[in-house]
Amino acid sequence: MNLVIKNYFTRKQSALALVDVVMALIVILVVTATVGYFYNNASTTAKLTDIQSNLIVLRSQIAQVFSGSSSYDELSNELVLKAGVVPTVFVKGTNIINQWGGEIDINSTDDGSGFTISVSDIPDDICIKLGAFQPDSWLGVEINGSNIEDGSVTALAESCSNDKNTLIFTAR
16 A cells, blocks of 8 residues: 555656656757847837937938039949948948848939938838838838828838838938
C-alpha cells in the first residue's frame, strides 16, 4: 500500500512539474511578444521623428545655399551632396537614402522657383503621419501622384495605399 501511495504522488508531482514548465514557457512567450511589440513601435516612432527633423534641416540648408540665387534650376542630388547640406543619416555613399531604404531625390520645380524633395518606399503606417507633417511649411505635398490639399486626413489615408509610398514635398 505504501508503494502505491508513493507511486501515485510521484506521477502527480511530475504532471505538476510539466504544467509548471508549460506555464513558464507561456509567460515567457507573452513577455517576449509584448517587449517586441513595444520595441517595434518605439523604433517606428524614432524613424518617423528622425526623418521629419532631417527633412526640416535639408529644406533649410537648400534654401540657405540658394538664398543668393534667382532660381533653383541647378539643384540636384549631386549638388546638395557636394555642398554638404544633406544630413549624414541620409547619405549612403553617393546616394541619398531614407531610413526605410528608399531614395530621396532633390530637384528644381519646372519653373525653377522652388524645389522638390521626393521620398520613396515609405510604409503605410508612416505615410499618413509624414504626409501631415508641417503642412503649412510646404508649398505642396503629393503622395503617390495625388496632391494633398490642406493636410486633409481623408486625402492622406486614401493616397497612402501602397506598401511603399512616394511623397513629394515642394518648397521655396
